[in-house]
Amino acid sequence: MEQSVAARVALSAATYAIDKPYTYLVPPELRETLSPGMRVIVPFGAGNRRTEGIVLSIDEIATPDPKCKPILTQLDEEPVLDGEGLHLAIWMRERYFCTVYDAARAMLPAGLYFSLQDRYRLAPGIDREAAYEAAGNSEYARTIVGMVCASGSAELGQIRAVFGTRNPGPALKQLVDRGILVLETSASRGVGDKTERVAVLAVPPEDAMAQVTPRRRSAPMRYAVMELLCAIGEASTKELCYFTGASMETLKSLRKSGLIRLEEREAFRRVSVEPCEPAGPVYLNEEQEAAFQGLDALARTGTAAAALLYGVTGSGKTQIYIRLIQESLKRGKSALVLVPEIALTPQLLHHFSAHFGDAVAVLHSSLRAGERYDEWKRAKAGKAQVVIGTRSAVFAPLRNLGLIILDEEQEGSYKSEQVPKYHARDVAKYRCAQTGALLVLGSATPSIESMYQAKQGVYHLFTLRRRYNERALPQVQIADLREELKVGNGGSIGHALRSALEENLRRGEQSILFLNRRGASRMLSCGECGEAPTCPRCSVYLTYHSANGRLMCHCCGHSERVPDVCPNCGGTFHFIGTGTQRVQEELEEMFPGVEVLRMDTDTISAVHSHEKLLARFEQERVPILVGTQMVAKGLDFENVTLVGVVAADLSLYVDDYRAAERTFSLITQVVGRAGRGEKTGRALIQTYTPENDVITFAAAQNYDAFYEQEIGLRELRGCPPFRDLFVLTASGTTESAVLQTCMRLRRSLEEWLRQPPYEGYRSQLLGPAPAAIAKVNNRYRYRLTLSTRNDKRMRALVAHLLCCAQKDKENRGVSVYADVNPLD
Numbered sequence: 001m002e003q004s005v006a007a008r009v010a011l012s013a014a015t016y017a018i019d020k021p022y023t024y025l026v027p028p029e030l031r032e033t034l035s036p037g038m039r040v041i042v043p044f045g046a047g048n049r050r051t052e053g054i055v056l057s058i059d060e061i062a063t064p065d066p067k068c069k070p071i072l073t074q075l076d077e078e079p080v081l082d083g084e085g086l087h088l089a090i091w092m093r094e095r096y097f098c099t100v101y102d103a104a105r106a107m108l109p110a111g112l113y114f115s116l117q118d119r120y121r122l123a124p125g126i127d128r129e130a131a132y133e134a135a136g137n138s139e140y141a142r143t144i145v146g147m148v149c150a151s152g153s154a155e156l157g158q159i160r161a162v163f164g165t166r167n168p169g170p171a172l173k174q175l176v177d178r179g180i181l182v183l184e185t186s187a188s189r190g191v192g193d194k195t196e197r198v199a200v201l202a203v204p205p206e207d208a209m210a211q212v213t214p215r216r217r218s219a220p221m222r223y224a225v226m227e228l229l230c231a232i233g234e235a236s237t238k239e240l241c242y243f244t245g246a247s248m249e250t251l252k253s254l255r256k257s258g259l260i261r262l263e264e265r266e267a268f269r270r271v272s273v274e275p276c277e278p279a280g281p282v283y284l285n286e287e288q289e290a291a292f293q294g295l296d297a298l299a300r301t302g303t304a305a306a307a308l309l310y311g312v313t314g315s316g317k318t319q320i321y322i323r324l325i326q327e328s329l330k331r332g333k334s335a336l337v338l339v340p341e342i343a344l345t346p347q348l349l350h351h352f353s354a355h356f357g358d359a360v361a362v363l364h365s366s367l368r369a370g371e372r373y374d375e376w377k378r379a380k381a382g383k384a385q386v387v388i389g390t391r392s393a394v395f396a397p398l399r400n401l402g403l404i405i406l407d408e409e410q411e412g413s414y415k416s417e418q419v420p421k422y423h424a425r426d427v428a429k430y431r432c433a434q435t436g437a438l439l440v441l442g443s444a445t446p447s448i449e450s451m452y453q454a455k456q457g458v459y460h461l462f463t464l465r466r467r468y469n470e471r472a473l474p475q476v477q478i479a480d481l482r483e484e485l486k487v488g489n490g491g492s493i494g495h496a497l498r499s500a501l502e503e504n505l506r507r508g509e510q511s512i513l514f515l516n517r518r519g520a521s522r523m524l525s526c527g528e529c530g531e532a533p534t535c536p537r538c539s540v541y542l543t544y545h546s547a548n549g550r551l552m553c554h555c556c557g558h559s560e561r562v563p564d565v566c567p568n569c570g571g572t573f574h575f576i577g578t579g580t581q582r583v584q585e586e587l588e589e590m591f592p593g594v595e596v597l598r599m600d601t602d603t604i605s606a607v608h609s610h611e612k613l614l615a616r617f618e619q620e621r622v623p624i625l626v627g628t629q630m631v632a633k634g635l636d637f638e639n640v641t642l643v644g645v646v647a648a649d650l651s652l653y654v655d656d657y658r659a660a661e662r663t664f665s666l667i668t669q670v671v672g673r674a675g676r677g678e679k680t681g682r683a684l685i686q687t688y689t690p691e692n693d694v695i696t697f698a699a700a701q702n703y704d705a706f707y708e709q710e711i712g713l714r715e716l717r718g719c720p721p722f723r724d725l726f727v728l729t730a731s732g733t734t735e736s737a738v739l740q741t742c743m744r745l746r747r748s749l750e751e752w753l754r755q756p757p758y759e760g761y762r763s764q765l766l767g768p769a770p771a772a773i774a775k776v777n778n779r780y781r782y783r784l785t786l787s788t789r790n791d792k793r794m795r796a797l798v799a800h801l802l803c804c805a806q807k808d809k810e811n812r813g814v815s816v817y818a819d820v821n822p823l824d
Helices: 085-098 100-108 126-137 141-153 156-163 170-176 205-215 220-232 238-242 250-256 286-300 318-332 342-359 367-379 391-395 426-434 448-455 481-486 495-507 580-590 610-617 661-671 693-699 703-717 736-752 756-761 792-806
Strands: 003-009 022-025 041-042 049-061 114-122 153-155 182-190 195-201 235-238 261-268 305-311 334-338 360-363 385-391 401-409 438-443 459-465 476-482 509-514 523-526 544-545 551-554 558-560 575-577 598-599 624-627 640-645 684-689 724-732 764-776 779-788 814-819
Touching: 003 100, 022 041, 041 235, 049 085, 049 114, 049 182, 085 100, 085 426, 085 792, 085 814, 100 448, 114 141, 114 156, 114 170, 114 385, 126 141, 126 170, 141 153, 141 156, 141 170, 153 156, 170 182, 170 438, 195 220, 205 220, 205 693, 220 235, 220 238, 220 250, 220 814, 235 238, 235 385, 238 250, 286 305, 286 318, 286 438, 286 459, 305 318, 305 426, 305 448, 305 792, 318 334, 318 342, 318 401, 334 391, 334 426, 342 360, 342 385, 385 391, 391 426, 401 476, 426 438, 448 459, 448 703, 476 495, 495 509, 495 580, 495 640, 495 684, 509 661, 523 544, 523 814, 558 693, 580 598, 580 624, 598 610, 640 661, 661 684, 661 693, 661 703, 684 693, 693 703, 724 792, 736 756, 736 779, 736 792, 736 814, 756 792, 792 814
Parallel strands: 305 438, 305 459, 334 385, 334 401, 360 385, 401 438, 476 684, 509 624, 509 640, 598 624, 640 684
Antiparallel strands: 003 022, 003 049, 041 049, 114 153, 114 182, 195 235, 195 261, 523 575, 544 551, 551 558, 724 779, 724 814, 764 779
């Protein structure tokens, strides 16, 4: 008797509380083709709702469970995830409190996503009369039958639209169970594979030319095509027609004569890179060479290792990266390079393309869906051995991975704010542990956690104290904005910064101004009653944008026109605070005729526009660039000699244990943009609190002193790296229900933490407390914060609490989720 074959499937429809591998029977027709890592469509739940899943394993079983349902459709021709990827998805579920399917989906480019469409048709042998008779007196069933009969089929979304708030589910199930309707599920993918037609010689070149030469004058196009093909062997039909002037009819006639074959081949949509000359050898100074040799020795061992490359801004970390990648490729290994900002990829891509040519693929969210999908395919197929990208590129399906580099490893953008809420550094560590690769964390201002691990000996530490070109670090001046207020200057640009900008303009040198807030003004406020417009859906003030003259919410996107007068008292509104738009306007008024570029999320939303903006700034020597943190790191322009920090206090005085670290890093990084060429650089920091230690340490570029102060505060507060913060968030439309859910969670946690296994954890439970922004998009958010040791036992406790909360009927209408060391 033939044994049955069953597949274990992770489902997209399964919530975290019921997430587990579900068993489905593999139909005989799929047994030869189906394998782990492929996606399938399966029936799920009592209503057999069609849902997508990914196959985790396939096994033979002697006696299948009678309730076991069969797989309906195989969606992929080959696995989209290999065994390593599936193990990573399972690890992420345990680490980040997400479903296995959510983790697997995060690893795939959007172009691979399927959208499922459920459509109902009359069953074979059922006519209109029989359908209405089966529907009986049910208004719902008769409406559905009418829709199906009117157009031959009805899509589920159309049926729901007709029913509005009413539920057509029971009527649909009744009609399907009675054999009146059948459900068909189709899957369509966001992006298809691109192909191109290629002409290939079908006979030896000598024979081909012998056939077309006698008719050279009467058929010149045939001769021109064959002459070119004999020289190069094969070419795309598009290029052949372009270079010879021939038409497709000419190519078809040559195919009919048996001289050529026309083949369809896969073509890759590539990211456009400006042509560049191949780069010469990379020369390292003594300090760089010592760091490179130490890192390369770790990579050569073939065992997993992690290293922190701590070097001042401009110390030449990129040259070390390139040398490490070159050695990795020589050993037959691939390399992955992560950067925190999309804006950094053009410069890095240009450098790496000069060294590695077509072996480089780039992955980030600003690529078109087709480009991103094809770059992913190139990496998976082994056609690209080096991948550069932002956070999600950490999942790049590189073969034989030997090296992962996280540049600017301290950046918060490496932490995902969407499910799954992973940190790219942790995922990179796991991948290196699985493949025996080397992880290099590079930064001029390492995160407190990474430096602590390095000082404890968990990471290897390599230090670069000098700039690559032996130039001194920029001279830094601190400007006290309180003095500006005393002389009546309430603008964004103080006297000292204005003088420095004027001097740079006279010299023909460029300047970068940094302000980590977009928009024109922080908010509007009534001069009579103090009223400030707030978002109707969120608990935040609206930000004024002068480009469109509207007030906008940066949380939910709400937009409204600026009121003529205060709706509360009829008073006049005044602009308070400043943003990048306002700074740009001030500079244009201050220096008429001087071009000022602005770089923030409002100006680089279009595809590739950040590349164009940076290229303009460099090639056209635009005098001033104003921007948010996008301009603070990684950019390298030799003519930039002045950097101004417009408001150093913006990120310092907020309720976040990372505020000091984030401010120090941003100031240090942006100051490091100056003086990277032959000219001496200088920087000016504007602040209302010049005596603050964080400001003075950043001005002196003194990371070591900052670290010693900050690590003591972290230990005192029980924050990372000494303890991790598990944050449980309850979210819902009714504030009282959200708060009650949080109170129930707290009582459960308090009781469990008193049990013997957790007594020695020195845990501290805080809350419930509102989130930093309590209401977002009409949903209230309250949180519990558990400061404790992060190990498997504690994660299992939090996971169990989440499952219980999601199954508890008292929490209906409230969603509960967990995160570890969140950024907000």
